[in-house]
Amino acid sequence: MEIIRAENLKHVYKTSTDEKVALDGLNFTIDEGEFVAIIGINGSGKSTLAKHFNALLLPSDGKIFVAGLDTADENNLWRIRENIGMVFQNPDNEIVAAVVEDDVAFGCENLGVPPDEIKRRIDFALDAVNMTEYKKFSPSKLSGGQKQRIAIAGVLAMRTKIIVFDEPTAMLDPVGRREILNTVQKLHAQGLTIIYITHFMEEAAVADRIFLMDGGKILRIGTPRRIFADVAAIKRLGLDVPIAVELADRLRRRGLKLPKNIFTDDEFVDTVKELKF
Ligand code: ADP
Ligand code: MG
Numbered sequence: 001m002e003i004i005r006a007e008n009l010k011h012v013y014k015t016s017t018d019e020k021v022a023l024d025g026l027n028f029t030i031d032e033g034e035f036v037a038i039i040g041i042n043g044s045g046k047s048t049l050a051k052h053f054n055a056l057l058l059p060s061d062g063k064i065f066v067a068g069l070d071t072a073d074e075n076n077l078w079r080i081r082e083n084i085g086m087v088f089q090n091p092d093n094e095i096v097a098a099v100v101e102d103d104v105a106f107g108c109e110n111l112g113v114p115p116d117e118i119k120r121r122i123d124f125a126l127d128a129v130n131m132t133e134y135k136k137f138s139p140s141k142l143s144g145g146q147k148q149r150i151a152i153a154g155v156l157a158m159r160t161k162i163i164v165f166d167e168p169t170a171m172l173d174p175v176g177r178r179e180i181l182n183t184v185q186k187l188h189a190q191g192l193t194i195i196y197i198t199h200f201m202e203e204a205a206v207a208d209r210i211f212l213m214d215g216g217k218i219l220r221i222g223t224p225r226r227i228f229a230d231v232a233a234i235k236r237l238g239l240d241v242p243i244a245v246e247l248a249d250r251l252r253r254r255g256l257k258l259p260k261n262i263f264t265d266d267e268f269v270d271t272v273k274e275l276k277f
Helices: 046-053 074-083 100-111 115-128 144-157 174-189 224-229 231-236 243-253 265-273
Strands: 002-014 019-031 035-039 061-066 084-087 162-166 193-197 209-214 217-222
Touching (some): 002 046, 019 046, 019 061, 019 193, 019 217, 035 046, 035 174, 046 084, 046 193, 074 084, 084 144, 100 115, 100 144, 115 144, 115 174, 144 162, 144 174, 174 193, 209 224, 217 224, 224 231, 243 265
Parallel strands (some): 035 193, 084 162, 162 193
Antiparallel strands (some): 002 019, 002 061, 209 217
16 A cells, blocks of 8 residues: 655755755655665765655655655644654764663654653564663663664654664664664564665665665666666666675676576575586
8 A cells, every 4th residue: 555655756955046956856656564775876865855755845846645644734744753754874863862761752752642651662662673671771872773773763662654764874884784774674574664765785685676866866666686687777877786796797797607687695606506617
């Protein structure tokens, strides 16, 4: 079932001297429970699109509907924010309280959720991100990946059905990146709708669909396997492909006859194992 729809969505940033078209007429739908990754080089419009999902920005033209609600109608604002949560790049900017459980509670308190219910939600949310044992900790003592999981718990505690992530792992080390991706995959498996902006292609590779952006447009929408199959096109845009796709492509260009459909690390290893030298 459809949960988000964009119709000719346009965003123009206006300054006193200049106009910048950041979103140039986007059309797409996202289904409930889908995991959509958004990729594209810096300046392609990803963050601008992210801010349209929860009405932080409003369309210059066209429309976007979240759970059937038109973001441009200000009467819808609260209901939209109840449905959709955001996780941004820098976890330090998202932590607001001195104790983990208070931080997780913050969004709920703003929504006016009763204290007993908030307690239950904190427990549920910390469990979902595997951070229960840190409930009484100071966030300042946590790693970047742990802080980011606390930020995700804060969104979960508001019981949103959709979470938008804008490069949540950009400031994390590989361990932190793994933690976040595992958490996101688990939430997806539990039925949440995930919109995940990333410049790590290995992360995009686990999504149901990828939106490939460039110059304020969505150039392509497809499964990761299809999107990354055209290695030359992806590279022309200044992006990379997942490592297995990259290695298979290089070997083919050196003359090895490899099947076309190599996408995962396992597929690469299994194919190379069978090669006769
Ligand atoms: P991405 O997240 O893909 O890097 P953004 O959505 O941040 O891209 O930016 C898209 C385009 O809009 C870029 O050209 C950027 O310079 C411009 N832009 C972003 N934010 C603003 C702003 N507040 N004012 C003017 N231009 C902006
Ligand atoms: Mg951005």
